[in-house]
Amino acid sequence: QKEVEQNSGPLSVPEGAIASLNCTYSDRGSQSFFWYRQYSGKSPELIMSIYSNGDKEDGRFTAQLNKASQYVSLLIRDSQPSDSATYLCAVNRDQAGTALIFGKGTTLSVSS
Amino acid sequence: AAGVIQSPRHLIKEKRETATLKCYPIPRHDTVYWYQQGPGQDPQFLISFYEKMQSDKGSIPDRFSAQQFSDYHSELNMSSLELGDSALYFCASSLLGQDNYGYTFGSGTRLTVV
Numbered sequence: 328q329k330e331v332e333q334n335s336g337p338l339s340v341p342e343g344a345i346a347s348l349n350c351t352y353s354d355r356g357s358q359s360f361f362w363y364r365q366y367s368g369k370s371p372e373l374i375m376s377i378y379s380n381g382d383k384e385d386g387r388f389t390a391q392l393n394k395a396s397q398y399v400s401l402l403i404r405d406s407q408p409s410d411s412a413t414y415l416c417a418v419n420r421d422q423a424g425t426a427l428i429f430g431k432g433t434t435l436s437v438s439s
Numbered sequence: 440a441a442g443v444i445q446s447p448r449h450l451i452k453e454k455r456e457t458a459t460l461k462c463y464p465i466p467r468h469d470t471v472y473w474y475q476q477g478p479g480q481d482p483q484f485l486i487s488f489y490e491k492m493q494s495d496k497g498s499i500p501d502r503f504s505a506q507q508f509s510d511y512h513s514e515l516n517m518s519s520l521e522l523g524d525s526a527l528y529f530c531a532s533s534l535l536g537q538d539n540y541g542y543t544f545g546s547g548t549r550l551t552v553v
Contacts (some may be wrong), residue, residue: 361541370544426484426495
């Protein structure tokens with residue numbers, strides 16, 4: 328079982344709709360959780376981080392974390408065509424110098 | 440603001456050749472991570488360094504080696520290249536103790552082995 332699981336998609340939503348991206352992780356010791364956006368052929372770009380249970384909002388993005396269920400999600404409100412990309416969920420065990428573990432990513436397509 | 444610098448941006452090598460990829464972290468960042476991303480795949484962690492010492496190791500082949508130098512830049516050395524090594528190689532950096540703010544990735548090196 329992969330440590331970080333995501334539905335690969337594609338997830339298709341119309342412009343202006345809410346896109347919901349989900350991620351589960353297997354290591355209960357995980358402490359930090361991240362969502363990266365990656366356009367084809369480009370490097371991952373950090374868009375959200377979350378460490379505590381509950382919701383964290385930043386503009387059109389809301390990250391949700393439920394450690395008991397080992398589940399983290401990303402909501403994108405008022406989706407725009409420019410949001411079309413692959414969204415990578417990443418988890419950090421928070422031990423010094425240890426690496427982020429990524430999921431395979433969910434491809435989001437926003438149609439105008 | 441300064442970002443993570445990787446060079447070269449593109450590299451074409453033949454099978455069994457060697458390649459060296461370079462990474463210059465954000466100034467004052469002390470930790471460097473190397474990732475390999477094949478087509479349609481998620482980034483796979485290879486290796487990381489903190490203060491010039493290896494801090495974590497992932498799925499790095501024995502044919503690969505890496506180090507971090509006194510100026511904190513890092514180099515990934517790849518020998519006996521195989522077709523399957525063709526991928527995007529990303530370097531990321533962070534400041535220990537601020538890892539939970541996420542890493543900043545460089546633009547990557549696209550390696551093509553022919």
